[in-house]
Amino acid sequence: MLEVLQESLRKAPIVNRGEYPYFIHPISDGVPSLEPELLDEIAEHMISIAGTDYDRIVSIEAMGIPLATTLSLKTGIPFSIVRKRQYGLEGEVILSQSTGYSKGELYINGVNKGEKVLVVDDVISTGGTLKALLPALEKMGAQITNVIVVISRGDGAIKMRDMGYEINTLVKIDVDQNGVSILEVAGEQQ
Numbered sequence: 044m045l046e047v048l049q050e051s052l053r054k055a056p057i058v059n060r061g062e063y064p065y066f067i068h069p070i071s072d073g074v075p076s077l078e079p080e081l082l083d084e085i086a087e088h089m090i091s092i093a094g095t096d097y098d099r100i101v102s103i104e105a106m107g108i109p110l111a112t113t114l115s116l117k118t119g120i121p122f123s124i125v126r127k128r129q130y131g132l133e134g135e136v137i138l139s140q141s142t143g144y145s146k147g148e149l150y151i152n153g154v155n156k157g158e159k160v161l162v163v164d165d166v167i168s169t170g171g172t173l174k175a176l177l178p179a180l181e182k183m184g185a186q187i188t189n190v191i192v193v194i195s196r197g198d199g200a201i202k203m204r205d206m207g208y209e210i211n212t213l214v215k216i217d218v219d220q221n222g223v224s225i226l227e228v229a230g231e232q233q
């Protein structure tokens with residue numbers, strides 16, 4: 044299951060971002076090369092989890108974009124990208140994002156009241172990003188049908204569950220100076 048993803052994670056190099064050991068991977072960084080086989084494997088798996096009964100895919104700049112694009116082409120469902128840049132459009136919602144290595148503002152445009160949305164992203168780590176985004180989408184009147192994140196590291200997904208949000212993740216990993224260890228793969232017995 045998810046063989047291309049697993050193989051690529053085993054090769055991921057680590058760099059330090061302050062105290063935070065940061066893995067570098069095609070899905071989370073777009074480098075060194077994002078292969079169509081990997082995007083295809085992930086998008087098919089996401090569709091097997093979420094189906095296609097939603098009005099909009101929502102994802103976050105930058106590395107949510109290839110995921111949302113692939114899903115949109117496969118499902119025919121449009122997507123909106125939550126941006127790190129302000130546009131000042133009517134109805135734009137501003138939220139504060141905090142990750143293990145950065146802080147900043149995010150701006151939501153294009154999500155309409157009453158829409159069913161699928162939220163996808165590349166990584167959940169501290170959970171800081173989704174902790175800000177999911178309540179904001181609900182406040183805008185969106186109905187979140189599913190949240191799917193490709194790679195889970197740390198306890199962000201557990202913290203989100205404690206807040207009442209179920210996050211589907213495709214792989215759970217551990218990261219240290221030596222590299223990435225795969226702890227769990229969706230759909231596989233441990």
Ligand SMILES: O=P(O)(O)OC[C@H]1O[C@H](OP(=O)(O)OP(=O)(O)O)[C@H](O)[C@@H]1O
Binds near residue numbers: 166173
């Ligand atoms: O669970 P968290 O600790 O919040 O970390 C997860 C977030 O970190 C990364 O985004 P980043 O802000 O690095 O943006 P990028 O996609 O532009 O690399 C990733 O795409 C998630 O959105």
Ligand code: HPA
Binds near residue numbers: 066067072142143
């Ligand atoms: O270690 C990481 N690598 C890539 N993207 C990330 N987003 C949160 N943590 C990470």
